[in-house]
Amino acid sequence: MKTQLSEIFPSSLSYSRLFGNMDRSGVRSTMSSEPFDLRSNRRLAKAQSTGRCFKWAQRIANGNLIIRKSRCAMAKHNESTSGTEKPAGTGGSKPGCGCGGGGSSTGESTGSPHASVSSEGGAEGASGEAVTMVDQVAESFDGQPTGGELEGLPGFDPQRAIGEGMPMGILTDEMLELGECRPEGFEPETVCGNDDRVEITNTTVAPWRSICKLIITFPNGARGGCTGWFIGPKAVMTAGHCVYSRANGGWARQIEVIPGMRGATRPYGSMVGTSFRSVTGWTQDSDPNFDYGCIILPSPTLGNQVGYFGFAALTDASLQNLLVNNSGYPGDKPSGTQWYNAGRITNVTARKIYYMLDTYGGQSGSPTWRLLSGQRHAVGVHAYGGCPNSSTRIITAVFNNMMTWRNS
């Protein structure tokens, strides 16, 4: 996903092509706003006044250059909020600091299509949809990304997970013949191929206790179920259509969050949230590429007790063929039970990741995560069925919004 220099800058300008530095936490440090070139500053000002997109280079404090885009490009990651809380990060615009190449860029101009929209009124900053040129992680991460690992759960067949969705070129004859063993009348479902989901029987250990059953009450009175996962003491990540449902009248009225639910047992109790976050790409445009949201709970008690996931915006190369894990609360299993599955990512697009993991209705909002050397980082938010099933990919803009929500 590298951006060629010649596509960005006119030939009359000469800029070095460098990528910004990442600190050990994986989050870009605050950039100096010193313009690299007066001409670029004037061009930016002109672009801002006309609302046109403009790409320019900015020298950051350590002398490196990063490539920035003006804010007009990435409208749909404008944050939307609901509930009674004043949205976090509300502030004035930062001229010339639009859709940057990574890093926190919230608090951007509300005129940008990325400016956040709140159901409470007011607006938050826009998160730029810069190309993910380097992996971003929400916490320290050491080592080089490899193929990911599976959670070592008894009863789960790792060979099937590793084999499903592999590129045709490396499938063995034996694997191909498995397709012929399907029973008569086999119907493709969101359980892709054989159902090799396993139940999480001990939901009081990490990471299962951070994964929550969501019981949703929509404005039209309808009740629904989804899955969520803690990303911070008060923040529970889920799918956009779980917090904002066009089919059910818009923002949820309330969502009960039950971490580590197991059947009828609620080992940590529950908490009701009435303040939600999403982005305008979902709430206004119903664009499935922007189907993600968050529940902001009134208290950090629950999140601090059960812990929360890390998350990462990985490059295409890091995601392709990656082994990922998923767990959630499917509606076809006994009520309140959490079920796990794993497999490889089979396709990566700019905003979505696809896989043959077995999922079912109720698992919308569940985390799709990479396990590597004991570290877990979500890379997507499961949202859609259809074999391959898919997650909203955590890209830079999503990452930035999640960081804001985590710190709410």
Next chain:
Amino acid sequence: MDATIIHVMESWPLQLALLTPAGQEHVALDENARIHRAGVLVDPAALQPGQRVKVLMLSTGGDRTVIEVEIFD
């Protein structure tokens, strides 16, 4: 209503993005919605993007939910 399924959102009950003659529409299945294919009752998970369907909806006080879907192959 005749439509084509664009997306299947995996909440429970499912939510569907449909392409109808009037444009795109989001609908939610009733938790007891019945899904048929060739006259046979099938699991809601059989709903897939790209399928042509006939959807029967129930209106209650201005709100509509899908109570029946017929899948056409």
